[in-house]
Amino acid sequence: MKKDKELIEKLKKIDLLFLASHLGFTPVSKSSKYYTLEEHDSFMIKLHDNTFQWYSRGNYGNAISMCMYLGGEVDKRFQSYSYSVNYLEKLYLQMKDNIIVDNIKPHENVKKDPETLILPFPANNNKKVYSYLRNRCISEEIIDYFVYNRWVYQNRYTDNLVFVSYKDDKPVFVCEKGIIQEQRFMKEYSANDYNHCFYIDHGSDCLIVTEAIVDMMSIMELTEDFKRYNYLSINSVTKYQAIFEHLKNDTKIKSVLMRVDHDKAGIRLNEKVCLKLKKQFPHVRINVEYPPKEKDWNDYLVYEVNKKRKS
Template identity: 45%
Template sequence: MKKSRIEHVKKYSMLSLVEDLGFTLIYESANYYHLEEHDSLKIRVNINRFYWYSRGFGGDTITLCQTLGLEKNPEFQSFIYTILYLEMRMYKNPHHEFKKTKKQEIKLYLPHKDINNKKVYYYLYERGISLDIIDYFINHDYLYQEAAHHNLVFVSYQGSQPVFISKRGSIKNNRYMHDLAGNDYSHCFYILHNTSQLIVTESIIDMMSLMTLTNNFKKYDYLSLNSVSHYRALFYHLEHQSIERVLLRLDNDQAGIHAVHTIVDILNKKYPSIKIDVAYLYRHKDWNDYLVYGIKHKENDIIPFLTVRYVKREKSACL
């Protein structure tokens, strides 16, 4: 098959392709979409590329077509079939049109508040979060209890406007987590203390855990990505805040380590003046696991970090 045919079909819009294959696009920002069926598969519109964070790979339109197509039709195992399918779609849709999903237009509304925050306190205290940190979140309207299902509702603001809302189940061992449609993923969950140091975590619970473990948590700003796939939120905030030091505290798993490598490479290239500090937990997957384990076993002398060789100028260290 001629290389020109292959290069031609790579130009077909991934957004159009996703709808052709029967999947649902979810708008994140001007340059980013993900799939309702696979929320860790992110499409970067301006370069027409995708990356599937939970599976650790990405690529061009052909790769995406074969990957998603196989969920619908085994014939997509054939490279030739895939090329012919894309050529047919480009012939039928020469302008690469796709439906503007209604989810792009959804406004962000705060869920109704409950009459108290009892389940919030109980859930977070069981997770080892200090009462001072829980009070801080509630008193600053970063957190409250949802009336309908008693979920924890986390809210981040730009000025006084809510721009990111995330819900978490209040029942122990309940894995329910849900980010609301209409969230601004360039912002994610950010707490501003107007400092020059920024701690980046994967989850808000990890953020609260580090605050609990830190003597003076207000000497840092905090960013929870709520998924390593949203790592570009860090660079949005670096453009809007005077940050001199970034402390990457992501999970010690394949996705977290891969994201750290990606972030460090970009920081070194585009933000050479910013100091980078990376630390992983050597015994636990995330910071809340470490906090809960330390409380349960009364171990305050655990060495929690692995030194990362490529960190620039700073060795990994405790906060």
């Protein structure tokens, strides 16, 4: 259905700082007149006329254009004019005129405190969370467990999965995972505590370490009594310092089960971690195991489930 011209003009005037934030990006003040993005330093938002220019790519324009170009970084559907317009219309109907810039005026600095994590707005439901994780062969029992504990929810504006880890009930680590499997989209936050990463404490003396949170969920799926273990997803082979921090902070842990990807990076990671553990925590037992099939534990879970379905 063709959109009303008046509505289109309103959508063009949606506050670009507001829009950037809700697309999952971080506005950073450059001066009283300009903002850039933490994720793209060649992207400039001009406060005096509420327009943007992406110098490295030659893109510029209003909120609709920004939605198509910047939103396309998150989800390729935004590259469609109609999809972006529908997205902005929903945003406008939810927020109404408080996100429309008619009389241009200076904005307050929306750059977050480097010590504070600002969580993305949750959707009204978690349908996309359940759909994505079911498709990766994670059971409703495990998904429910994560949702109940506020460890995962659906981003209201992008539909991404938002994973949150807490320390003393305060969020200290947040990452988003895109719902389109082929794109492998992952966004982390600059205020994340990488000494903590994504950690689940069941009060166990045994810690299971994975590279990705969905791999963690897959290990739980493959484990008879998953609550017998603590879990840590380091989210990258370079962020393994969190393993040693948790061992320092929790002297109950007597064994570490390394369950990372079966590739060159995963093998090198295990070598580094095992060497360091033996030096710094000689009393801690180490066990290394790779998925019997496939590269990572989620792919292995999918393989096993599909094999059972065929048999």
